[in-house]
Amino acid sequence: MSAPTTGRLRVPGACLHYEVRGRGPLLLLIPGGTGGAAAFDGVADALAAEYTVASYDPRGLSRSPLDAPEPGRSVAEQSVAEHAEDALRLLDLLSPAEPARIFGSSSGAIAALHLLTARPERLVRLVAHEPPVVEVLPDAPVHRALLARVRDTLDAEGLVPAMGVFAAGLKKEGEADGNGQAPATPGPELPPAELPPAAAARAARTMADLPYFLGRIVPGFMAYSPDLGRLEAVSDRLVLAGGADSRGELPYRTAAFLADRFGSELLHFPGGHTGLTTHPAGFGEVLGQAFRK
Template sequence: MTAPVADSLRVNGATLHYEVRGSGPLLLLIPGGTGGAAAFDGVVDHLAATHTVVTYDPRGMARSTLDDPAAEQHVAEHADDALRLLDLLSPDAPARVFGTSSGAIVALHLLSTRPDRVERVVAHEPPVVEVLPDVAAHRAWLARVRETFRTQGLMPAMSVFATGLKEDGEATAPEAELRLPPRAAARAERTMAGLPYFVGRIVPSFMAYAPDVHRMSSLTDRLVLARGRDSAGELPCRAAAFLAGRLGVPFQHFPGGHVGLTTHPVEYGEALEASFRTPIRA
């Protein structure tokens, strides 16, 4: 893998660790779940052949530290972090942005609030459950996740979380962003270390996020919504599909399921690169 140029950026209430590779148009990759820059290890070299690729650890995860470790987390603040990276690394031109899962929610908010800084956003399965007609049931499920985490701890809360993500409600290993990546032990340890933060502060805030559908309806010429080919019926895919229907934009299919970035990295990287050079058809 190509060695990155690594640096840090001070933002409001945090210090972000970021890495830059390649040359060409700027492409900012926003990870989901407990993923940081390392989440894109399997695709970054392919993308860096045609882009200046920026990966980073979101605030509070891995090497991006919070000034106040107990601070509440908000989508708008995470999107502002992404904006600060764009302002630093592509000050004179709009950039390309990819986000997956909770990172896709960040990318959607960035597009809605600062479309002048974004050439195109590719959002893979943003779990925007607030757009769903049965949102009340999902709010109750998220409340159970929070209460289970408070009263029983991390692993029981992860089980409740994973159950709610599946179409049939069957408890399985928490596939959406919580499956340990099959990489080095140090990376696995970082994943585990980030789970309490993710379940306790990212999940409740991000999955309560309601996208500005009216605003986004005027920006569909620069938005691609994507789903995993194996994700049919799962909650993040269903929410993203409903949003695509509301906006009248087509769905692009990526290899694998919600974590296809991990399970099918070569094919996923090819699909992602193609999504930035294929004209958007509304």
């Protein structure tokens, strides 16, 4: 893996850490969850053979700190529109004269969908992998109730129980246990102390970012309702995607619902919702093909 060129972009209320590799037309990678730019380490070099590949840590996560709140005020719930504006500012910095290709994953795909509807002329194509825009689903009230349970659990019991409730709500129906908790998943093969330094640093950043992600990003992003009329009008630039192993899970359902609504084929990537991490080589190959069509 080659070392990227790194930069800092001052935006209203935050300072974004971004990374650039390669040469050619711009491909902006927008991460989901708490992965940040490092989520794309397994695919960026291969894509950089054809594109100028840019990735970044969204505001408030990892190496993109928010400005300190005013005295007596807490960090605000994050806005999809504001995160989309951040992506647009990076496009304007790195490709001011030409529209760009964008890949967004999970919450990053939600921000990218908003950008596509707000500024379609700035995008050649968007590949949106499992954006959990649950408000489009017929059973949206069920998922609003899930978000309320996550918030209440976070306030009353803390991060770990709230993450269990959240993970259970994303699973396929019937996969949670009787207490509404997701089944236990295996931990990493190596304990954190034995991970390579770069991986250990990434794991530490991920854990540190979880309270902000669950408490400040998830509520606003999963309550976001895209403008389906405007999105359909530019659906020729949109590729909706899901994981081959995540059929039936909540984020997959939203991608499949939108693809069906727009009469388009759902692109499948290897792995599940986190296939970018678990199957990087195959994931990168499918992503490259999606932008060549």
